[in-house]
Amino acid sequence: MRSHPRLAGLLLGLVGLLTSAWSRAAPLPVEELERGRQQLEQGQFEQAIAEYERLADRGLVHPDVSFNRAAAYLQRASSPQAQPGDLGRAAAALEETLLLRPNDTEAGAALDGVRRQIARRLARSELEAQFVRPRLGRALVGALSENTWLLLAALGSLLATLGLVLWRWSRRSTHRFAGGVLALFGGLALGLFGLATAFARHQREHTQPAVVVAPQAQWLDAAGAPLPEGAGALGALPEGAAVLVLETQGSRAKVEWGDATAWVALTQLRRIGLP
Amino acid sequence: MTAPWLSAGLAVAALVAAAPARAEVSARLSASVVEAGQPVELVLTASSPAGAAAPSAPRLTLPPSLKVEGPRVMLQQEVRISGGQIERSVGVTVRWTLMSQVVGEHRVGPASVMLGARRVGAPPLTLKVVAAGTLPRVPQRRTWPLDLFDPFAGGGAAPRLFNDEPERLPETPPELRVDTAPDPTAFLRLTRDPSGPLVVGEPLRVRVYAYGRRGVFRILNISASARPDFLSIPLDDDPTDDSLQRVSIDGEPWLAVALSDTALVPLKSGRLGLGQVTAAFDGRGYPARDPLQGLLRSTPPLEVDVREPPLEGRPPGYVLGDVGSFQLTAQVSPRRLRRGESLSVVAKLEGTGNLPSHLPLPQQNGVVWLQPTVAEKLEPQDGRLGGFRAFTYIVRVDREGELELGALSLPYWDPAQRAYRVATAPLGRVTVTPAANPSEPPSGTAAPTGAPEHPQLRLSPRALLGPESPPRRYADAPWAWLGLVAPPLLVLGADGLRLLRGRLAQRRRRRREDPWSRALASLEELSAASLGPEVASAIERALFLGLEARLGLAARGILRRDLHAALVERGAPTALAKAILTLLDACEERRLLAPEPAPELVREAHRLLSELRQLRPAARSV
Structure with missing residues (x-):
């Protein structure tokens, strides 16, 4: 690099540009969000719902905002002003929270509670709550996140590479045998997990x-x-x-x-x- | 004292709220006592609940002493917004004209319609017929629709519309004034106010008038096409009560009557169609193909441009459709109560425009607002939809102390001022004292309407954790996929390259060791200046190596006289064998006798070796 200062500067600039573009996020409308939270704490759920829905209409997506929207709909569902579909809207907001932050345990527990409540309501309405399982392919792919599948595929790629190197370049037969086995399983892992990554991406895109x-x-x-x-x-x-x-x-x-x-x-x- | 009264009120409210929507059917007579021979009108109105089938097949049961004319059916559609949901219901108004010459009391009805699969009727009515001339005379107004049996109201002279001497026509009412008639016989006219673009929720007043030039007429049926994009509010309960009026159009006498007066509230933005209104004219001067159907006329189709009020300056809590000019007042009573008891809040919203069907409420912990009961009166005010809606709330208070109830506030768009406004009514403070027996549940709140159904489902709002970048999806990056496949491919590529290099080297080595290649190489090394013996030896060596490589014949050990036969036997063509022998002889001669350069021999050797190369290789001789 010392001998190519221009190239080094260009690379550093490119990395900086990519990093800033990747991590750039729209500024949060702090005032409206705080107002919605205060309204929610004071039990003014109608105003809070209006506030959060307006923010959603403006394209703001944030797991905490979705969570608070769910809280507002749940408050209304528990009040005399309950509207049909309030529990469904709360479930949607919690699903959105989990989609944005999959490890949000509080949102997960709340979503389970909402689903149970809906099931109880269906039972009271003499309607049968139906539990459906997703299709096998979607269930398998959905078991892990897209990035995890990609990581596993990368691991398979690494193993396959190591195995190939050992198999082709090692002089000892034991190393060559081990390399062949490693390359075989690494290649299989790369193919399977790569397909799962591609399927998960396709599902997200389409x-x-x-x-x-x-x-x-x-x-x-x-x-x-x-x-x-x-x-x-x-x-x-x-x-x-x-x-x-x-x-x-x-x-x-x-x-x-x-x-x-x-x-x-x-x-x-x-x-x-x-x- | 308040609590029991409120408990009863709550129970009644619960019953009313829980009652399912039912079909409504009612009937009335225009007069309960008439003279013999005097017509009377029976009006049946029926409406079906939202989602049910429209009323149909009207039927009237009558004794033989009554003569009947009709029915005349008018369809109506009503749209309500309740809880954010739009509910549509369809109703009919059916009219029969009755007359009897038999003095006495007559049982009229029941009149009924089909609602879905069942027939629903109104209670029967009683019509008293007295002898002609016994009822006190009252000045008669020409009514609409004109009496079937007495179109000129009481048997007087016909209106002097078509006298030989032109009559001085009264001044035409402004709303009926038309410059030119689009049809020489009869036409319908639709007016809209305002005439410019609207915003969502801004009421549009639509009035329909009927004009006829050939004398008196009556309207048999009025029907309007569906207007799914509008909330329709009739402003005139019974527009057909209006009488025919004489108007002048382009100097000609016409009769005109108002048919309908409706406020249409647009529910969405865009260019919305108002649909068409069709009416059937009936009268001697209005010939129709089908006498039962009448002379049909329709209004031209119209569209209105509807926009949304501006986003700029829109106050929080504004609900699309709240448009008008409103005033809001509220009364709270009592101001002092015990914890667990309830108070009433009566909020009155009045003004012009599209009065909202519900108000945003100031919620707070410990204060539960129950569903309100709503009383309303909507009517035209200076040509615009207006009136009031009164909301009566029962509010249960479960907190003690001085409680600030906040204020009712309604943001709305004022189209006249072209600005957002907020109608506000402060509710003030109430004093809540401890419950009489704290261990007991609050009185009067055992099962309030809409009591919390899922108290355990309550989430605490979160403080925001700051901006959160969207989750990174590495699979979107091409380098991720490249990184997956590149390492093993690079290894495989490197291995392939290594193999390729080895094979190339081996090929080069073989080539170097191949006698044929060596012979050719030695021949290639000769130059035009090479001397004869050297050339001859190289040519002989190349030929012998070529023959061994191609034909598998070790020619060096074969006598020259046997060589021709041996070559032919090994598959060489005769000419080629002969040429090879000739070249070998020439080489021998040149080696011994002519030491000078011999380029012609080199050329011949190249030609023969090329021909040899064309031959199929033979098995190598042992």
Whole structure:
């Protein structure tokens, strides 16, 4: 580098530019956020909801703001001013918190509580709470985060590289044998985990998580007509159900819930957005 | 004393709130006592709850002593906003004209309609018919619709609309004034106020008038196309009560009547269609293809431009659609109560515009606002929708001490001032004393309407932890994928390169050791200046190596006279074999006799070796 000062300066500048672009975040509207928090603490949940929804409309995405929005909806759900879908909206806000900060245990516990509450409400309404499992592929890929899959694939790549080096360059037969085994398993790991990373990325790029924020969301066909009861294996989507939006068309969204795929009205969903 | 009264009120409120929406059917007679031969009108109104089928198939049960004309059906659509949800209901108004010559009391009805799969009727009514001329005479006003049996109101002379002598027409009311008639017989006219663009929630007053030129008429049916983008509020309960008025259009006498007066509140922005209003004219001068249907006329389709109020300056808590000019007042009573008891807050919102159906409430811990009961009166005020809505809240207080209740405040957009305003009503303080028996639950609050359903689900709001950058997705970076595959590929590439280099070296080594290659190399080393013996030896060596490489023939050990046969036997063409022998002879001669350079021999050797190279290699001789 000493002999190429221009190149060194260029590289340092590029790294600095990339780092600053990566870590740049929009400034938080501190005043509005603090006002919403105070309103929430004083029990003024309607004003707090209005404040947080306005911030969401402006594109602000922050796990703590989503958490406080969930708290506001839960307060309203527990009050005489409760609106249909409040628990679903609280679940959506908590899902958003967890999406932005997956290790938020308080949000996770609160989400479990909201889901239990919805299940109890369904039971009181003599509606059966349905528990669905995601598709096997999504469940496997969803077991770990996208970055973890990538890390595992990188580990596989490293092992495969070491194995190849040993296999091809070592003079001792034991080392060469060990290198061959290492290269085989490292290559398999690289392929599998690389595929999982690519699938997770594809899912993130081409689908969007959403939560049902209506007491029940009716399945529709592609033309928007309600599907008759019993037409599918599942009944109507319950409040708080986490779905994946595959595509949207006008006022309808094609969603995947467990093994079922059909259309629902967009107004009955809240899509969880990442910046 | 307050608590029991409030408890009863709460219970009633709970019952009212819990009652499901039901179909409403009612009937009335325009007069309960009439003279024999005098017509009377029976009006049945029916509305179905939101989401149910529209009322249909009206039916009226009558004794034979009554003659009936009709029914005439008018469809109505009502839109309500409740709890943020839009509810639509459909209703009908059905009219029958009755007349009897039989003096006495007649049972009229029941009149009924089909609501879904069941028939719902109004209670029967009683019509008393007395002898003609026994009822006191009152000055009769020409009513609308004109009596079927007496269109000129009491058997008087027909209106002097078409007398030979032109009558001096009264001055045309301004709302009925039209410069030109779009149709020579009859037409409908729709007016809108204001005429410019609107903001979401700003009421638009729409009035429809009917004009006829060929004498008196009545309107059989009025129907309006659906207006899903508007909240429709009728401003005239029964516009058909208006009478026909004589107007002058372009110097010609016409009759006109107002058909409907409606406030339309836009629910969204964009260019919204007002739809069409269609009415059927009936009268002697209004011929129709289908006499039962009447002469149909429609208003032209219109659109209005609706925008959202500006984002700039929008106050917190503003709800899209709150547009108008409002005043808010509130009364709180009592001001002193015990913990667990309730007080009432009566908030009155009045003014013009789209009065909101609910108010934002000043929530705080220990103060629970129950669902309000709402009383309202909406009517046109100076050509605009206005009136009041009174919200009566029951507020339960579970905290002791001097409590500041805060204020009711409603942000709204004032279209006249083109600015946001906030209507505020301070609620003041109340004094809350300890409960009579703290161990007992608060009286009167055993099961209030909408009591907290999930008290255990309560999250404490978080203080913000500062900006949080979005989670990094390393898989989005191309270098991540490159980093995955590059190391093993580099190793494989390096190994392949190593193998390639080894093979190339081996090939070079083989080439060096190959007799054919060596022969060619020795031939290549010769120059044009090389001397004859040297050239001849090199050519002979190259030929012998070539023959051994290509034909597997060790030619050096074969007698020259047998060589031709041996070459042919090994597959060489005869000409080639002969040429090789000739060249070998020439080389021998040149080696012994002519020491000068021999480039022609080198050229011939190259040609023959090229031909030899074309031959298929033979098995090497042992």
